[in-house]
Amino acid sequence: MPSVTHDDAPPLADLMPWSVAPPRPGRAWPTAPDPGSLRARWDALLRAGGPDRETLFEPTRSRTAHSAVGQLPGQSSGTERLARAEGPCAEPVRVLAAPFDEQWLIPDHRLLDVARPELWRVAGERQVFLVETGDDDGPLLATSLLPLLRPGRVRPLYRRPDGTEPNLAPGLLDHLGALLGERPTAADVLAWILAAVRPGLTVPLTGDADVWAAGVELGRRMLWLMRRDGERPKLPGGRRPYVRAPLPARPLTLHYDREEETLHLDEGRVSPVPPEAWDHEVAGVRVLQAWFAARTAAAEPGTLAAIRPATWPQAWTSELLELVTVLALLAELRPRRAALEVTSPVTAAGLRRAGVLPVPAAARRPASVLDHREEGPDGQFALL
Numbered sequence: 001m002p003s004v005t006h007d008d009a010p011p012l013a014d015l016m017p018w019s020v021a022p023p024r025p026g027r028a029w030p031t032a033p034d035p036g037s038l039r040a041r042w043d044a045l046l047r048a049g050g051p052d053r054e055t056l057f058e059p060t061r062s063r064t065a066h067s068a069v070g071q072l073p074g075q076s077s078g079t080e081r082l083a084r085a086e087g088p089c090a091e092p093v094r095v096l097a098a099p100f101d102e103q104w105l106i107p108d109h110r111l112l113d114v115a116r117p118e119l120w121r122v123a124g125e126r127q128v129f130l131v132e133t134g135d136d137d138g139p140l141l142a143t144s145l146l147p148l149l150r151p152g153r154v155r156p157l158y159r160r161p162d163g164t165e166p167n168l169a170p171g172l173l174d175h176l177g178a179l180l181g182e183r184p185t186a187a188d189v190l191a192w193i194l195a196a197v198r199p200g201l202t203v204p205l206t207g208d209a210d211v212w213a214a215g216v217e218l219g220r221r222m223l224w225l226m227r228r229d230g231e232r233p234k235l236p237g238g239r240r241p242y243v244r245a246p247l248p249a250r251p252l253t254l255h256y257d258r259e260e261e262t263l264h265l266d267e268g269r270v271s272p273v274p275p276e277a278w279d280h281e282v283a284g285v286r287v288l289q290a291w292f293a294a295r296t297a298a299a300e301p302g303t304l305a306a307i308r309p310a311t312w313p314q315a316w317t318s319e320l321l322e323l324v325t326v327l328a329l330l331a332e333l334r335p336r337r338a339a340l341e342v343t344s345p346v347t348a349a350g351l352r353r354a355g356v357l358p359v360p361a362a363a364r365r366p367a368s369v370l371d372h373r374e375e376g377p378d379g380q381f382a383l384l
Contacts, residue, residue: 008347009202010357012140012155012193016130017363018167019153023146026113027058029304030106031148033295034313035092038106041304042089053083056304062113069109073121077108085110096147099133099282100323101291102228105148118366119146119154124161128190128227129154135283136199142190142226157190159367170363171356179207179346184216191219194226195337205346218336225326233325241324245269249311254292263288263324270320276331277324291323 013019025031032038048056054065063069065083077090090108097103109115119129123146131141132152141147147154159165166173166186177183184192195218197203206212225233234240247268255264256278262271263278280287295316299306351357 008349009198009204009345010348010351012132012197012201012203014348014351014357014359015169015172015189015193015203016155016157016167017169017359018159018366019155019364020116020119020366021114022131022150022152022154023112023116023119023148024114024150025105025111025148026060026063027111028299029058029307030108030111031095031097031103032308033103033316034309035104037308038092038104039089041307042106044304044307046085057082057111058303060113063110067110072107072109072115073117074123075107075109075120077106077110079110082110094145096129096131096141096143096145096149098149098290098294099141099285100226100287100326101294102145102319103294105146116154119156121366122156122158122161124158124163126158126163127161128157128187128223130157130190130193131155132201133282135281138282139199139201140194140197141282142194142223144227144229157186165367169351169356169359171354172351175351175354175356176205176207176212176346179344180209180212182209184212187220188216191216191223193219194222195219195340196342204342206342207344207346211341211343215340215342218333218340222330222333225330228322228326232322233329235325235328239272239274239328241270241273241321243268243317243321244271247312247317250296251292251312252296254289256288265292270324273324274328274331277327280327280331287327288323291320 029041030038045053045056057065059065066081068081069079071077071079075090078085078087090106092104093107094102095105127144129143129147131143131147131149131154133139133141133149134152141149156167159167168186168189173183173186173189192212192215193203195215206215244262245268248266251265251268253266256262256273257264258275260271261273261275262269263273278286278288299308348357
């Protein structure tokens with residue numbers, strides 16, 4: 001954990017003031033580790049009629065097959081009531097379903113209890129979502145994908161999809177620029193937050209340019225590993241995980257041999273898997289075990305969630321190897337985080353004296369002007 005000499009670090013909630021609760025699907029079947037299962041589930045739903053369709057849908061108080069809702073921003077699903085819906089499945093999109101677990105979601109508002117359209121509106125190539133995990137050791141995750149993680153808040157880096165309006169306290173970048181001698185970017189601040197955030201979600205800031213540069217460089221490395229975009233992360237040759245014994249068609253058990261640094265999926269073997277990767281937890285849940293369970297745990301027969309691949313896809317093996325790599329590389333950064341000593345602190349009191357805090361109420365609300373129309377229920381365009 002970063003070393004500090006003061007107790008007046010500003011809260012993350014003031015530095016990134018606009019936050020949104022995560023989406024709440026309300027049912028498991030619109031999310032899956034592979035897109036093909038989602039299309040098959042949609043087809044099965046549409047083949048059913050009347051009460052059978054309603055039962056398969058799994059209605060809740062928030063959403064039934066007769067609910068009238070509009071399209072999700074930027075998506076092209078139908079808007080007629082689901083009870084009489086026809087046509088193909090909306091193209092599945094990649095989401096962060098759990099810590100370090102990228103899955104797929106049918107982006108159809110009719111299937112989600114609470115979809116959080118405000119998050120869909122600001123999604124884009126430059127967007128980064130900061131996600132609170134409730135974990136003292138690693139309280140934040142960052143992702144380019146729409147996050148479904150609960151229960152923490154989601155803080156988009158930008159208030160618009162084009163990345164032109166940072167979700168930062170107004171005046172913060174200018175104030176830091178005056179102290180550091182160079183105005184940081186919004187991405188620099190996000191990187192610093194990842195590296196320096198403390199339990200309780202306070203973020204010590206510094207006016208020391210050298211300390212700031214070291215923290216930003218560390219945070220950028222963390223951000224790259226969490227987002228996994230661009231060049232794929234790799235461990236050095238002798239430490240790269242490989243499949244040493246073929247994985248079975250339908251592995252049911254996961255076991256780790258700490259002495260041999262081997263991950264066993266039934267009789268299949270993956271190694272080397274460093275203990276730091278196996279031991280990586282978020283909010284008390286071991287990441288690798290949760291990832292495996294999401295792909296192998298039994299579903300109730302007759303439900304849409306029970307429609308899944310008959311055999312273990314090759315893509316999942318590749319994803320597992322990359323996940324091991326990411327967790328191992330993140331573990332290597334923990335000592336650097338712990339050694340980050342924040343000198344020349346920029347305190348919350350100092351930000352108040354500079355007029356950066358308190359943030360105006362408007363900064364805690366989403367941007368009000370949008371660039372495109374959105375289709376409401378039954379094909380009507382929504383007024384925004």
